[in-house]
Amino acid sequence: MKKIFYSILTAAALLSAASCEKFLTVTPQDTIMSETFYVSKEAIRSNTAILYTQQPWFDFTGPFMFYSGDMMAGDLYYTYSDEGQFYYNTVTSTNSYLYNGWKGLYRIVSLANSVIVDMPDAARSNNVAEADIAAAVAEAQTMRAVAYYFLTELWGEVPIIENATEIITSDDPSAIFVNKHTQESLYKFMVRDLEAAIPALPSVDLGRATKTTAMGMLAKVYLTYAAYKQSDDLYALAKDWAKKAVEEGLSSGYGLYGDFAKMFGIEGNNCMESVLAVQCQSAGYACGNARNVNLTRSKR
Numbered sequence: 001m002k003k004i005f006y007s008i009l010t011a012a013a014l015l016s017a018a019s020c021e022k023f024l025t026v027t028p029q030d031t032i033m034s035e036t037f038y039v040s041k042e043a044i045r046s047n048t049a050i051l052y053t054q055q056p057w058f059d060f061t062g063p064f065m066f067y068s069g070d071m072m073a074g075d076l077y078y079t080y081s082d083e084g085q086f087y088y089n090t091v092t093s094t095n096s097y098l099y100n101g102w103k104g105l106y107r108i109v110s111l112a113n114s115v116i117v118d119m120p121d122a123a124r125s126n127n128v129a130e131a132d133i134a135a136a137v138a139e140a141q142t143m144r145a146v147a148y149y150f151l152t153e154l155w156g157e158v159p160i161i162e163n164a165t166e167i168i169t170s171d172d173p174s175a176i177f178v179n180k181h182t183q184e185s186l187y188k189f190m191v192r193d194l195e196a197a198i199p200a201l202p203s204v205d206l207g208r209a210t211k212t213t214a215m216g217m218l219a220k221v222y223l224t225y226a227a228y229k230q231s232d233d234l235y236a237l238a239k240d241w242a243k244k245a246v247e248e249g250l251s252s253g254y255g256l257y258g259d260f261a262k263m264f265g266i267e268g269n270n271c272m273e274s275v276l277a278v279q280c281q282s283a284g285y286a287c288g289n290a291r292n293v294n295l296t297r298s299k300r
Helices: 002-024 041-051 054-061 063-071 081-087 096-125 130-155 164-168 183-200 211-229 232-251 291-295
Strands: none
Touching: 041 054, 041 096, 041 130, 054 063, 054 096, 063 081, 063 096, 081 096, 096 130, 096 164, 130 183, 130 211, 183 211, 211 232
16 A cells, blocks of 8 residues: 555656646746747847837936936026935935936846847847847947946946846845946946947947947047046047047948037937937837926926
């Protein structure tokens, strides 16, 4: 009887294990998985497009960008509550706009990291061309560098996050407390991302990052890095990359827009002078340009 009982128990355990394995490997029907999403160049581009849309940038490009810029410079006058802290240069760590600005920029970092870390293997498993994979990674590297440029300029030393999954899944509970990096290491990180992105980026891609975008951003990073270090060598690199950006841009069709007044209207959207821009849409809350709404405090 004992032998029979153990045999039944073993068989039940094996069946249970088999059914569990079958259950756990079922593809969920209500979520998108990278393995089933990144099946073509078009699918990848539809995902990287979000890096340029207004919604993920909204918390930064909304009130925070001009509160921390124009208002702190004295170009805007508003003294109420959290907004007024920027005017009086008394911003506290509990300021809601400060939190939103930080959150908006790290949202872009997170989206870029997802493309850089999660996309390539999934796309390769679906036989997507290596050139298309490399181009998408380059877009994400460029936009990650842009986000980190603003983070470094506004906060100085901030954490460099390249793979949040490693932090979340770590067995060490203290892993969520990430260390800040020095400004110099942040500039070097941006330089690494942009230099890696340039070869894989296209020369022309309306509304998206191109070689000219990355070169121009690299010149800007080197210029800021040079001012931080007071380095003639870094100033020389900034000048060199600025020249390369101009030459690349002119050969790719970039140039001065004919009507300066219209350049900032609908007619000038993604014009020949626009190297990089957030792509606003009339698709719901936080998808459009928030500037007019925030600057117009009442109907009068």
